[in-house]
Amino acid sequence: MKRYKLKMLAALTLAVLLAFSLAACAADASAQTASAAQNGNTTKTDTSSSFSFSSPGGAVDTTVAATRGGAIDASELFSERDLAQSTDLTEAVACAVSDGKDITINAEGVYVLSGSAKNATVVVDAGDEDKVQLVLDGLNVANDSFPVIYVKNADKVFVTTAEGSENSLSVTGTFTADGSTNTDAVIFSRDDLVLNGLGTLQISSTDNGVSCKDDLKITGGILNVNAVDHGIEANDSIAVAGGTLTVTSSKKDGLHAENEDDDREGWIYLCGGTLNVNAADDGIHGVSIVQVDGGAVNVTAAEGIEGTWVQINDGEIIIRAGDDGINGGQKSKSYPVCVEINGGSLNITMGQGDTDGIDSNGNLIITGGAISVNAQSPFDYDGTLTHTGGTIIVNGVETTQITNQFGGMGGGPGGMGGQGGRRR
Numbered sequence: 001m002k003r004y005k006l007k008m009l010a011a012l013t014l015a016v017l018l019a020f021s022l023a024a025c026a027a028d029a030s031a032q033t034a035s036a037a038q039n040g041n042t043t044k045t046d047t048s049s050s051f052s053f054s055s056p057g058g059a060v061d062t063t064v065a066a067t068r069g070g071a072i073d074a075s076e077l078f079s080e081r082d083l084a085q086s087t088d089l090t091e092a093v094a095c096a097v098s099d100g101k102d103i104t105i106n107a108e109g110v111y112v113l114s115g116s117a118k119n120a121t122v123v124v125d126a127g128d129e130d131k132v133q134l135v136l137d138g139l140n141v142a143n144d145s146f147p148v149i150y151v152k153n154a155d156k157v158f159v160t161t162a163e164g165s166e167n168s169l170s171v172t173g174t175f176t177a178d179g180s181t182n183t184d185a186v187i188f189s190r191d192d193l194v195l196n197g198l199g200t201l202q203i204s205s206t207d208n209g210v211s212c213k214d215d216l217k218i219t220g221g222i223l224n225v226n227a228v229d230h231g232i233e234a235n236d237s238i239a240v241a242g243g244t245l246t247v248t249s250s251k252k253d254g255l256h257a258e259n260e261d262d263d264r265e266g267w268i269y270l271c272g273g274t275l276n277v278n279a280a281d282d283g284i285h286g287v288s289i290v291q292v293d294g295g296a297v298n299v300t301a302a303e304g305i306e307g308t309w310v311q312i313n314d315g316e317i318i319i320r321a322g323d324d325g326i327n328g329g330q331k332s333k334s335y336p337v338c339v340e341i342n343g344g345s346l347n348i349t350m351g352q353g354d355t356d357g358i359d360s361n362g363n364l365i366i367t368g369g370a371i372s373v374n375a376q377s378p379f380d381y382d383g384t385l386t387h388t389g390g391t392i393i394v395n396g397v398e399t400t401q402i403t404n405q406f407g408g409m410g411g412g413p414g415g416m417g418g419q420g421g422r423r424r
Contacts, residue, residue, distance in 0.1 A: 121150050147183050255277065275299075283321075
């Protein structure tokens with residue numbers, strides 16, 4: 001399991017918060033200046049050094065740029081191969097699926113999967129250091145009760161859609177376990193997983209759509225997931241740098257990251273692509289950190305974005321929610337509870353009743369960005385407010401004041417650069 005450089009902050013109280021911002025991850029993004037608030041004082045963190053990644057040689061590749069200054073250090077997050085949307089097929093092995101027969105892959109290499117079948121599973125059971133690439137080129141499989149792609153062991157597996165291909169994977173009945181492993185997704189991986197490519201992949205599930213018990217990255221392709229439970233879920237992390245994703249969950253979350261054994265993990269990072277989520281519960285739920293540095297995000301859910309530390313540095317985000325638009329709550333004890341907005345465009349529309357546009361059970365930091373909130377309770381925070389910049393529109397009216405609805409009652413305004421609004 002690979003651990004990225006999350007900045008661990010310990011022994012923090014609500015009034016002592018260290019927060020960084022990360023420059024946009026789009027290819028043409030310029031570096032931003034991050035803000036931090038500690039003991040109520042605003043300081044500056046230099047994030048001018050950017051790190052650009054692009055894959056070599058592919059016809060169409062994803063390019064990202066990142067800095068080290070955010071809650072998540074994304075400077076080494078994506079490899080060149082992660083971002084390559086096509087691969088050399090010279091020595092690829094062709095595999096055609098057939099009804100009732102599994103395909104087992106036990107060695108590193110590139111495998112092209114095609115054909116239509118029922119109750120067929122592609123099992124990857126390779127060595128600990130093996131990297132396996134599955135190229136889907138017109139693969140259509142419908143299973144009754146078991147994953148279509150099951151990664152039992154490997155270093156990393158790439159699921160790549162071939163250019164122009166249409167692929168469909170589904171499980172229509174009740175999932176069965178593999179011994180003690182609860183194999184509960186159409187694509188189920190116990191190791192690192194990358195989804196990319198230049199084609200289309202449709203996933204339909206009676207449980208989870210995609211489940212990764214390690215780190216999951218999505219860097220390209222058109223991915224449509226329709227699931228009863230979590231659309232896309234991972235134990236350690238979900239990182240999205242490109243592609244067009246449409247995720248629907250009829251009972252749970254659209255994107256969900258949670259590690260029950262280590263609450264430093266379970267984070268979500270978005271820096272590119274287009275993400276459309278329609279979920280019964282949370283649109284995007286990261287137990288530790290949710291960081292948005294770019295891309296277009298459109299969420300309709302009970303709660304739009306939820307995490308212990310939610311940091312928005314760039315991107316175009318639209319949220320329609322029935323409970324909280326953005327919620328920072330104590331899901332992880334390893335990070336400060338905070339909602340931090342340093343840039344980007346954020347448009348939140350809330351339903352009627354006891355709803356909050358932006359709700360932090362800790363501190364609220366706003367240093368930039370264009371924020372529009374339509375809600376009965378636009379802002380609700382339990383800690384302190386740091387407001388030093390940005391454009392804020394509340395119910396159609398531009399304002400420089402942030403009124404706290406903590407406890408369901410107005411706590412007073414927090415002006416530019418102030419720490420007002422806390423109800424004591």
